Amino acid sequence: MSAPLSLFDRVWARHVIVPNPGGEELLFVDRNLVHDGSTFLAFDQMRSEGRTVRKPKQTLAVTDHYVPSAQRATAPASIANAEIRRVVELLDINAREFGIEHYGVHDARQGIIHVIGPELGWTQPGLLIACCDSHTATHGALGALPIPIGQSNQLRHVLATQTVWQKKPKTLRITIDGVLPAHVSAKDVILAIIARIGIGGAVGHAVEYAGSTIRAMSIEGRMTICNMSIEAGARIGMIAPDDTTYTYLHGRPFAPNGNNGADWDRALAYWRTLPSDADARFDRELSLNASELAPMVSWGTSPEDSSPISDSVPEPASVTDAEKRGRVQRALDYMKLAPGTPLASIKIDRVFIGSCTNARIEDLRAAAAVIQGRRATIPAMVVPGSTAVKRQAEAEGLDQVFLAAGFEWRDASCSMCGGSNGDLVAAGQRCASTTNRNFEGRQGPGALTHIMSPAMAAAAAVTGHLTDVRTL
Amino acid sequence: MTPFTTLTAVAAPLDIAKIDTGMIVPGRFQRLPRRAGHADYARVFLHDLRFDAQEQPRADFILNQPVYQQAGILVTGPDFGCGSSRESAAYATLDFGVRALIGASFGDVYRGNCMQNGVLTIVLPQPVVAGLMAQLQAAPGARMTVDLPQQIVTAPDGATHAFDIDATRKERLLEGLDDVGVTLQHLAQIEAFEKQYRADMPWLAPIL
Ligand code: SF4
Numbered sequence: 001m002s003a004p005l006s007l008f009d010r011v012w013a014r015h016v017i018v019p020n021p022g023g024e025e026l027l028f029v030d031r032n033l034v035h036d037g038s039t040f041l042a043f044d045q046m047r048s049e050g051r052t053v054r055k056p057k058q059t060l061a062v063t064d065h066y067v068p069s070a071q072r073a074t075a076p077a078s079i080a081n082a083e084i085r086r087v088v089e090l091l092d093i094n095a096r097e098f099g100i101e102h103y104g105v106h107d108a109r110q111g112i113i114h115v116i117g118p119e120l121g122w123t124q125p126g127l128l129i130a131c132c133d134s135h136t137a138t139h140g141a142l143g144a145l146p147i148p149i150g151q152s153n154q155l156r157h158v159l160a161t162q163t164v165w166q167k168k169p170k171t172l173r174i175t176i177d178g179v180l181p182a183h184v185s186a187k188d189v190i191l192a193i194i195a196r197i198g199i200g201g202a203v204g205h206a207v208e209y210a211g212s213t214i215r216a217m218s219i220e221g222r223m224t225i226c227n228m229s230i231e232a233g234a235r236i237g238m239i240a241p242d243d244t245t246y247t248y249l250h251g252r253p254f255a256p257n258g259n260n261g262a263d264w265d266r267a268l269a270y271w272r273t274l275p276s277d278a279d280a281r282f283d284r285e286l287s288l289n290a291s292e293l294a295p296m297v298s299w300g301t302s303p304e305d306s307s308p309i310s311d312s313v314p315e316p317a318s319v320t321d322a323e324k325r326g327r328v329q330r331a332l333d334y335m336k337l338a339p340g341t342p343l344a345s346i347k348i349d350r351v352f353i354g355s356c357t358n359a360r361i362e363d364l365r366a367a368a369a370v371i372q373g374r375r376a377t378i379p380a381m382v383v384p385g386s387t388a389v390k391r392q393a394e395a396e397g398l399d400q401v402f403l404a405a406g407f408e409w410r411d412a413s414c415s416m417c418g419g420s421n422g423d424l425v426a427a428g429q430r431c432a433s434t435t436n437r438n439f440e441g442r443q444g445p446g447a448l449t450h451i452m453s454p455a456m457a458a459a460a461a462v463t464g465h466l467t468d469v470r471t472l
Numbered sequence: 473m474t475p476f477t478t479l480t481a482v483a484a485p486l487d488i489a490k491i492d493t494g495m496i497v498p499g500r501f502q503r504l505p506r507r508a509g510h511a512d513y514a515r516v517f518l519h520d521l522r523f524d525a526q527e528q529p530r531a532d533f534i535l536n537q538p539v540y541q542q543a544g545i546l547v548t549g550p551d552f553g554c555g556s557s558r559e560s561a562a563y564a565t566l567d568f569g570v571r572a573l574i575g576a577s578f579g580d581v582y583r584g585n586c587m588q589n590g591v592l593t594i595v596l597p598q599p600v601v602a603g604l605m606a607q608l609q610a611a612p613g614a615r616m617t618v619d620l621p622q623q624i625v626t627a628p629d630g631a632t633h634a635f636d637i638d639a640t641r642k643e644r645l646l647e648g649l650d651d652v653g654v655t656l657q658h659l660a661q662i663e664a665f666e667k668q669y670r671a672d673m674p675w676l677a678p679i680l
Contacts, residue, residue, distance in 0.1 A: 017665045018658050022640025026658060028665055031679065038502050038560055051652070057679050066503065087503045134557040134581070148581065150559035153588040153651065161655045163662060167638070199554065203580060233554075235580060256675035263675035270673065302490075323550065327489055418499050418556075439494050439555055441520065 004277035007240050008171055008206045011145040011274065015128045017163060024165045027147070030127035032158050034061040034100065035113045036091040037420070039132055041152035043094040046159060053098045055162040060122060061095045061102040063088055064112045065420040069383050069410035075105045081422060098159070109253075111386020111412045114138035114356035118223065119388055121252025125241035125271040130158050135356050135436065137207075137229035141222035142249070143241030143274055148230070169236060170283035172205040173276075176213040178290035183469045185366065186221035187358060187434070187453035189213065190228040191296035191306040193288065199304045203233035205284065208276065213290040214239055219248040220362035227357045228436050231303040240275035297343055297466050298438045298451045300331035305438070307343060309456070309468045315339040334440055335448050336428075343466050346450070349429040351380035351461040352443070353454055354410075355417040358434035359385030363454040364393045367434075368401040370458035370469060380461040381408035383415040383423075407461070419444050432460035473590040475648030476620055479571050481544025483616040483628075484535055485608035488521075491548070492555030493582055495521065497564045499556075506563055513560065513567035539613035547604050548575035553582030553593075562586045572618045574625060576601050587641050588651060592618060594625060594635045603627070620646060 005013070015027040039061075046052075053059060066087045068075050079085035088105065095102030103109045109116060114135055117123040125143035129136065132155045136148035147164055149155055158164055176189060194201070207229050214222065222239045229237030246268060249255045256263040294308035305328070307314070316332065316339060319325040332339065337346070353359065353367050364384065382402050384390035390412055393399055399409045415423040417435040419442075425431045427446030434457050435442075438449040450466060459469040501516040522533055529536045535543065546565075552575050553561065562585035565573070571591055576598040578586075583593045596604075607628045608614055614628035620642065625633045644651065655662075670680050 018661050020640050022638040022643075024638070024640055026655065026662075028662070028669065030676070038558065041506060041559070041563075044506075083503050132557075134555075148557055150557060150562075150581070150585045150588070152559045152563070153585065154559070157651050157655065160652045161662070162666075163655055165640075165651070165655070200551070200577070203577075233580075254679065258675065258678070267673075267675045323489055330489075420499065420502060437556070439492055441498055442494060445498070445500075445520065445525075 004279040004281065006171055006276040006280040006282060007143060007208055007274055008145070008236065008238055009280070011126050011128070012168060014126065015145065020165070024167045026163050027128060027166055029130045029147070029158055029162050029164055030058065031122055031129050032059040033113050033117055033129065033131040034059060034155065035065055035133060036063040036067070036087055037065045037132065038151045039155055040087065040090040040094060042155040042159065043098065045152065045156050046098070051160045053100060053159045056099040058162060059100045059159065061091055061100050062110055062113050062116055063091050063104055065414045065418070067105050067413045068421055069413045069415045069423055072105060072411045084422060108387055111388065112356045112359065112414055114223070114227065115360060115385035115389065118142055118219065119252070119386055121249050121255035124249065124255070124267070125245060126274050130164055134230045135227050137235065137237035138223050138227040138356055140229070140236060140238035141219060141226040142245050143238060143271065145238065146236055148235050169204050169206045171208065172202055172234070172284040172286065173208045173210055173282040175211040175285070175287040176209065176290050177211040177287065178213055180213060180290045180293060183295055183455055184293050185453045185455065186217060186224035188293055188296045189288070189290070190225045191298070191303065191451070192293050194228065194232045194303045195296070195306045197232055197286065199231060199302050200233045202229065205234050206236035206238065207232070207234045208282070209237065209239050210276070211287070215242065218362055219244060220360040223360065224357055228303065231436055241271050242275070246271065295453060295456050295469055297456060298449070299335065299337060299343060300328065301334050301438055301440050302331065303436065303438060303451065305331055306451070309343050309466060311343055313337045313339055313341040313343065344468055346466045347430065348378060348432045348450070348460045348465055350378055350425065350431050351376065351457050352383070352416040352431055352433040352435065353381070353457050354383035354385070354415050355435040356385060357436040358454050359383060359389065361389050361392050363434065364389065364398050367454040367458040368398045370455050370472065371405040371407070371462060372401050374405060374462045376406040376461040377464040378461060380406065381410055383410040384412050386412045416443055418442060425449070432457045432466065473648045473650065476571060476590055476592055476645040478617065478619045478621070479544060480615055480617040481571070482540060482542050482613055483545035483547055483608055484540045484543040485547050485605045486534060487549060487605055487609070489549045490551040491553070493553055493558050493561040493579065494555050496553065496561040497558055502558060502560060504560070510567035513564045514569065517564035517568035537612065542569070544569055545572045545574065545616050545618065546570050547601060547608060548573055550576045550598055552578050554579035557581040559585045562589045562591060566591050574601060574604065587645065590645065590648065592620060592645060594618065596625070596633055596635055600633055
């Protein structure tokens with residue numbers, strides 16, 4: 001009998017080409033994803049060195065960070081900011097020059113990189129997916145091994161060699177059991193985890209999310225959980241594939257379908273061998289009871305600064321750790337919040353529903369269910385995670401629900417998540433956002449971000465303040 | 473990459489508990505080309521801490537003090553470089569003229585990016601870092617030495633502190649080795665791996 005293995009251990013081992021004396025291993029990259037961020041730096045360097053992409057078929061490029069969320073028909077030519085326009089154009093130029101498939105501004109397959117990978121079946125169980133982005137762990141929701149890489153040197157390395165050097169992290173299993181209460185979503189689960197273990201709580205670990213709550217969750221929900229692994233400090237987050245995964249993948253464009261279905265069957269047989277053995281060992285374990293969770297909102301400038309909506313802004317004075325106390329005080333100063341303020345009384349200036357965390361079809365359905373028959377009292381916008389999600393939502397009539405409620409209905413992009421394309425929250429404005437980061441200035445200089453689930457963001461749009469969606 | 477051996481330079485105490493990569497390079501500079509000379513990236517390093525909304529240097533920010541214009545080493549707070557994986561954060565650090573960072577902990581991705589770009593990040597226990605910080609604050613403009621071959625940091629008061637670094641990173645920094653070149657030395661092994669992988673998983677053929 002071979003030693004019991006975890007999902008992570010097994011997939012990792014399958015990709016090791018050679019170790020080096022420093023304890024790193026050279027891993028084979030099945031598939032690589034490139035976006036329009038600062039990736040031109042990698043191509044610039046490749047060009048200056050006369051290098052080519054070693055396995056161009058194994059890389060896919062898509063424009064997401066810098067594409068406009070409005071007036072798309074005339075983009076990129078109509079992008080007013082010359083620098084932004086240049087970045088969008090550069091990906092197209094670079095992809096062409098280096099022979100990589102690229103989904104540009106007008107492609108029906110375009111969308112946020114972590115949304116389209118799974119959506120197209122590019123992401124599959126057991127594959128090593130490299131992507132030049134912090135939120136690459138999203139792909140782990142399907143049982144792939146996600147490896148986040150840098151946008152220049154490391155991307156250049158993957159492009160030039162189709163491999164990546166990595167030091168094997170430790171493992172942490174987070175088990176969530178039980179049934180989630182009504183209106184408590186995957187976002188609330190991951191925010192509760194981060195609030196508990198802290199933003200550095202999983203540094204150096206590959207996380208596997210397990211338990212009955214995860215098993216009962218859709219792939220969309222699982223992606224929301226894995227997406228924010230990095231906010232807990234982990235670069236890798238994974239969930240064992242199961243029938244939910246296989247059903248999700250079947251028939252997607254890149255899913256195995258050759259040889260009259262024989263390819264699918266062979267792949268499926270392999271995928272079924274991947275989940276962690278019952279007696280697999282993890283370096284750390286943590287467990288959570290789903291039934292105790294509540295809708296969460298962030299109040300500070302780190303995702304760990306999150307609390308159930310029924311709580312109040314914490315008193316820095318009550319934080320015993322001096323260092324943490326200073327950080328909390330600084331966060332509250334930045335957020336312009338007084339200690340003791342009930343979270344549900346905090347007035348909001350605008351709402352953003354979007355990003356790779358929460359802009360898939362299920363997220364839009366959840367938000368639409370809340371605002372159906374109601375109206376937004378503050379500016380609010382929905383930016384679907386992909387063009388396909390947008391089309392799907394329109395087919396279901398969700399766009400009409402949002403428009404009738406006074407929301408803007410935009411085109412797929414990262415948009416106000418990080419503001420790369422110019423969709424910024426104004427200085428001093430407070431935004432209820434379904435994104436993953438509330439760092440200072442994340443949505444624009446001086447922007448005040450509260451992160452939460454789509455349903456909670458929709459509720460805030462209706463009332464104009466942070467609101468417990470359960471009481472709306 | 474410029475090789476890193478031994479560095480003696482002015483060390484600046486950057487006594488801020490948490491600096492994430494979005495503070496090292498604010499998101500709006502993500503699309504900045506890194507042109508020859510690298511002045512642009514030097515400018516954006518810790519931009520919003522160093523400059524006010526009118527692009528004027530903030531007089532009260534430590535790195536704006538004349539004595540730190542030539543700082544080559546930063547002693548950092550306990551949480552430096554966490555957050556988004558933007559590699560521009562490492563470029564900016566390097567282009568600003570910093571070749572070594574000394575702190576209690578660094579964001580994983582940022583740390584890796586720094587090493588790839590020839591910036592050495594040194595992790596020392598928090599009390600040691602606090603001691604260095606205090607010495608530097610007491611003697612602005614003091615110099616420190618980082619000796620990579622010996623893996624030793626020499627404080628302004630002459631005390632030495634050993635640090636750990638993994639052997640591969642050390643070798644590459646010492647030789648200024650290009651990472652792609654190192655990997656392609658294994659090309660035969662990579663190709664053999666790929667051949668077997670393809671045979672084992674034929675359904676991947678269309679994209680392999
Ligand atoms: S949506 Fe936000 S977190 Fe996701 S890839 Fe885009 S910018 Fe990054």
